Amino acid sequence: MPSTLVHVAVGGLVGAALLGRWFDARSVGVALVAAAVPDLDSFTSTLLPGSHRALLHTLLLPLALVAVIAYDTQVRDPERSVIRGRWGTRGVVVAWVGVAALLCGGIFPDLFTNGVNAFYPLHDAFYSINGHAEWSSTRGFVQTFVELQPASSPPPTTETLHYSTVVDPSPGAEPENVERVAPLASSGTELMLIVLGAGVVGGRLFSERLRGRAE
Template identity: 75%
Template sequence: MPSTLVHVAVGGLIGVALLGRWFDARTLAVVLVATTIPDLDSFTTTILPGSHRALFHTLLLPLLLVAFVVYDTRIRRYSVIKGRWGTRGVVVSWVAIAALLGGGIFPDLFTNGVNAFYPVHDAFYAVNGHAEWSSTRGFVQTFFEVRTASPAPTTSDFHYSTVVDPTPGADPEDVERIAPLASSGLELMLVIISTGVVTSRLAIERLSARTSYRVRSRADATPESSHDPEQ
């Protein structure tokens, strides 16, 4: 399953792509924190069995956040987000939600699954498979199947192993706890690319800020030319 590092890598790319002129270390940090929120349900399984990939991986979470931002910025008379952070806050809010969905939930949904509509509908779903064109069978895809051989697993009978809760029920004393970093070459490539893109964008923004500061400093230091009409 994708590690938190992979989630953060995807969230970083989303931040670089969508923050635009509001991109800086602080706004990027907000986006990356939002990306990690779904994985917080790794810590709830000891209290609520089966809640990993369900409690905060539900698609209803970003939907509720979208409803809140729309209400706060478009409907209510006084917007908390605009009042405190202005347009910058609105942009960061939308990008953070996009990162939560695209970086926090989608990597799990498109690999080994999440409880997509929990708690309204308790069932784990995964969007994975393959798509191809065959000279004899035409277009073939296995991502979406209307009928499945067995019912979808639920929180009562399915457990995702995590470093916090490796096995269902009480863990033995010698249980192995694994914190994945990159489970495949593709995931490692994604982490490397994201690190390079995010680092480069931060460096560019810092260089641009220094250049702008130097230009302003030189302009302030230049004496104004005087013109005496009587001369």
């Protein structure tokens, strides 16, 4: 299960890639925070069982944000646009990058590992895009990401699936001696992403500072 550090690292990579000339500590900070937002639903699972990986991991969240930003910046009169009126073109760019960081950094790492409730609350079911793809000299191209055969059992729902978190390690009441584990990096790939994200964002910030001094 990707840790919040992994989500933030991927969000930083998205910000570094998309912000362009608007990249600075504040704008990339928006991307980092946006990537961490979905994991806040780990705090709601104690009040709303099963809501982790559902409440803020639904794909409907970035879709709703896209609709709001598009209306404010593209449909609405430019003079009445909240984002343009307060932050100008820079604000529009940062807003779109924030949504991209939320989707790619906050939701995708979980969707592409052990799953999210992708269409919650309209459709209560956890889905994951996980498997392998390979070419075999005897079987040809083989992939398990998309299963063409009907599933033998229905996908899990918020009532049947619980993701263990440091806030809510197990369903129901916790025993006094419960172990709470906060994952940092669960694999070499996750550690690589954390180091890569920190290195790229740190490098961009350092280079922008040097360029500012030169100018």
